[in-house]
Amino acid sequence: MPTLTPSAETEPRTESEKETETETKSAAVAGADTATGISADPxxxxxxxxxxxxxxxxxxTDTEARPDSQLEALTLAVAADLPVLLWGEPGIGKTAALTQLAETLDLPLTTVIASVHEPSDFSGLPVLGDDPAEQGVPMAPPDWAVRLVRAGRGLLFLDELSTAPPAVQAALLRLVLERRIGTLRLPPGVRIVAAANPRSSAADGWELSPPLANRFVHLQWVHDHEVVVRGLGGTWPRATLPRLDARKLPEAVDFARRAVCGLLAARPGLVHRLPSGETRRGGAWPSPRSWETTLRLVAFATAADSSREVLSLLVRGTVGDGPGLELLASLDRMxxxxxxxxxADPAGAVLPERGDLRQAVLDGVVAAVRGRPEKARWDAAWALLVRALDTGAPDLVVVPATTLATLRREDWDVPASIERLAGAVTLSRRADDAAVRSPLAAKAAR
Incomplete structure (x- = not known):
């Protein structure tokens, strides 16, 4: 993304305004050349x-529709009305990405450098009235907040968040979560996005306080070589809001609730886990608040039919890598x-293509037979393993076949399909034995 200098408030320019500005500048040059707009002898x-x-x-510059996972994750979180925090090294294009997003969404951009403000700038400035003892002392909001309320919509960009001292971070808590500045409440049409540099590369940087960090969706912002080269050539990726399928909304909400609640019911320790290290506390970690955020993001991603990569960025940026990956695995199992x-129908079964998911399915089938061992179910499980052998990697049936064989009762005849699997199991065991013998032989040779 191109680096633009942030201003206090930037109004997006339309294409006609850009053309008019160019024509005006060119016409101001006496004797300007028609091709370049520059006078031959100014x-x-x-x-x-x-x-x-x-x-x-x-x-x-122009924009183009181009797949960009981190940009799609940003727009999805903005659409879900969640505060987003972009982490990245200086000069990586965080400010430019927000500027381009505001222009694309036709939202007025208000940039506030958090580190150069006092806590009272976010909590409100006390203003004495006619009778403070009777009416109290109201907390007046800053001018930029008043402009946002008057506009009714906009993109509030809190820049340099990691250089804001702890007192300012504490004042930002209410703004980020409750959208209040003093007695003023920001309208629903205002979205909040922040940016920060890692402490190691920030100017006089601070770690984010855990209460403030837990209110954001954390996205790691990195540059793409091809995007930068093409952008410097005049064409940048276009930020567009996700297209939500109205027919999928109830289904998306139900899916998100089942996914999050199912994981937390099985793993109660993930409901709240405050990291021990100061640095990790300033990032994404699981809490009831961040799980509520995750549920909303899963619902939005489902309704928008977002890719797994985009969902992974959002989930891990909300509850952290470990819990996020567990949730993604749980979504796969769903x-x-x-x-x-x-x-019931092994011949018509459709098995997952991914190896880990196929392994989980086969293990689940064997577990089902173990739970209710019957001859017909045992035979059906063997038929399913044969189908898995014909349609996927042979090594995936080794463990299920070995386990299924131990479930045989004395009066059960061995199905003919077992002969189809014998070769795969034998070859796999030979390969395992060879893998064990190779290091031993190498060690003996030394």
């Missing part, structure tokens, strides 16, 4: 106009076919 007084015309041409359905 006077001293014209030099600044020529420079302005050149700057206008440099700012004139889509797995029911073992009883597979046992």
């Amino acid at each position: 006077t001293e007084a014209d030099q600044l106009d020529v420079a302005d015309a050149l700057l206008t041409l440099l700012r004139d 889509d797995l076919p029911d073992p009883e359905t597979l046992l």
Whole structure:
């Protein structure tokens, strides 16, 4: 993304306004060349106009629809009305990404450098009235907050968050969570996005306080070489809001609730886990608040049919890598076919393509047979393993086949399908034995 200098409030320019500005600058140059807009022999007084015309041409860039997971994750979180915190090294394009997002969504951009403000700038400035003892002392909001309320919509960009001292971070808590500044409440049309540099590369940086960090969706912002090269050539990725399928909304909410509640019911220790290290406390970690945020993001991602990569960025940026990956694994298992359905029709079974998911399905089928051991179910499980052998990697059936064989009762005849599996099991065991012998032989040779 191009680096733009943030201003106190930036109004997005339309294409017609850009063209008018370029024409005005070019026309201001006496005797300007029609191709370049620059005079062949400008006077001293014209030099600044020529420079302005050149700057206008440099700012004139296009956008294109291009897959970008981190940009899609950002727009999805913005659509879900969740505060987002972009982490990245200086100069990586965080500010430019927010500027381009505001222009694309046609939202007024208000940039506030958190580190240069006092706590009272966010909690409100006390203003004495006619009779403080009778009416109290109201807390007046800053001018930028008043402008946002008057506009009714906008993108509030809290920049340099990691250089804000603890007192300022404490004052930001109510703004980020409750959207209040003094007695003023920001309208629903205002979205909040922040940016921060890691403490190691921040100017006089601080770690984020755990209460403030737990209110954000943390996204690691990195540059893509191809995006930068193409952008410097004049074309940047276009930030667009996700297209939510109205027909999927009830289904998306139900899916998100089952996913999050199912994981936390099985893993109660994940409901709240405050990290021990100061640095990790300043990032994403699980709490009832962040799980509520995660549930909302899963629902939005489901309704928007977002990719697994985008969902992974959002989930791990909300509850942390460990709990996030557990939730993603739980989501995978929710889509797995029911073992009883597979046992009822092994010939027509459709097994997952991914190896880990296929292994989980086969293990689930064997567990179902163990739970209710019957001859017909045992035979159906063998037929399913044969189907898995014909449609996927042979090594995935080794463990289920070995376990299933131990469930045989004395009066059960061995099905003919076992012969199809014998070769795969034998080859796998030989490969395992060879893998064990190779290091031993190498060690003996030394």
